[in-house]
Amino acid sequence: MLKQFILCSAAIALTAVFTALPVAAQKRMSDKKLGADSIQLMTTPLAEKAGLQNATGSAEVDAKNGIVNFVVTLPEGVSLPAGSVLEGWVVSAGTKGGPGPSSSSDADHKFGPSFGMPEFSMTVREIPYALSTGVLLRKGSTNTYVGRFRIQNSLMPYSAAVVTIETDGNTGNYDPRPGTPVLKGMIKAGMMDNDKMMDDKMMKDKMMDKKDN
Numbered sequence: 001m002l003k004q005f006i007l008c009s010a011a012i013a014l015t016a017v018f019t020a021l022p023v024a025a026q027k028r029m030s031d032k033k034l035g036a037d038s039i040q041l042m043t044t045p046l047a048e049k050a051g052l053q054n055a056t057g058s059a060e061v062d063a064k065n066g067i068v069n070f071v072v073t074l075p076e077g078v079s080l081p082a083g084s085v086l087e088g089w090v091v092s093a094g095t096k097g098g099p100g101p102s103s104s105s106d107a108d109h110k111f112g113p114s115f116g117m118p119e120f121s122m123t124v125r126e127i128p129y130a131l132s133t134g135v136l137l138r139k140g141s142t143n144t145y146v147g148r149f150r151i152q153n154s155l156m157p158y159s160a161a162v163v164t165i166e167t168d169g170n171t172g173n174y175d176p177r178p179g180t181p182v183l184k185g186m187i188k189a190g191m192m193d194n195d196k197m198m199d200d201k202m203m204k205d206k207m208m209d210k211k212d213n
Contacts, residue, residue, distance in 0.1 A: 036062035039161055039185040041072070047182040050081060050165050057183045059161035061090070066155050068133045070147040072163055072183060078143070083169045088133035088147040089178055090158035090187070098128035100159025100188060130178045131158065135170055161185050 041057035057072035070088040080086065093102045104125040113121035133149035163183040168174045 035064060036060045036067065037187060039187060041161065041163065041183040041185040043183055044181050046180050050084070050180065050182060051078060052080075052165070052182050054078070055183060057163060059088070059185060059187075061155065061161055061187050063155040063158065063187065066151040066153050068147075068149040068155070068161065070133065070136055070145075070161070070163060072136055072145045074143040074145075076143065080165070081167065084165050084167050085170050086136040086145050086147075086182075087164050087166050087170065087179065088136060088149065089130045089162045089164060090133060090155055091131075091160040091162055092129045092157045093159060094125060094127040094129065096126040098159075099186060103157035130162070131155075132176070132178075135166075136163070155187075159186060159188050161187055 037060070039059045039061065041059060043053055043055060047053045047055065052074065054075045055072060055078070057070065059071075060069040061067070068088065068090060072086055074080070091099055093100050095102050095104050102125075109121065114124055115121060134147055136145035136147040138145050161184070162178070162181050164179040164181050166174070166179040168179075
């Protein structure tokens with residue numbers, strides 16, 4: 001029961017942060033030569049807590065060839081919190097929410113459920129799935145961070161590119177799951193209808209926090 005409670009809590013949290021990707025804010029242009037999409041990343045309401053509300057970024061995604069490149073620039077005088085790193089992700093929706101359509105399918109469980117456990121399989125199909133593209137590395141002494149990723153697989157099921165801040169520094173026995181999302185952008189159209197609702201809820205919660213303090 002405890003494991004199910006933890007997984008369900010994670011489902012709610014991941015759905016909340018990864019569904020908040022407003023389509024209207026995206027700038028998407030096709031690069032015919034590279035076969036890639038160049039996406040402008042927008043900051044999330046949570047970025048301010050890390051002092052990154054004015055960060056800018058972009059992602060170049062070649063879904064067919066499994067290539068993702070991230071570039072994030074912090075404003076002059078702004079640095080990452082001590083012990084933190086930026087990490088890139090591509091995200092696919094779950095059956096209960098997330099960016100774009102869900103790619104979850106019964107066809108992928110012909111010989112049994114994920115993890116060999118039906119209850120775990122059901123839960124992970126409901127929440128968004130995030131694939132790490134690795135830590136973004138700082139370019140010399142500049143305020144620009146870059147990440148380059150390639151996998152021998154198509155990235156067609158993924159609908160969003162996300163940058164998180166990992167406050168455990170991705171060192172030692174770090175948590176491999178996503179940290180706090182600070183930048184995000186849509187790879188393809190087809191957002192869930194609750195995008196604006198989730199954005200509004202996060203902003204309302206932030207205002208309530210300020211009022212309480």
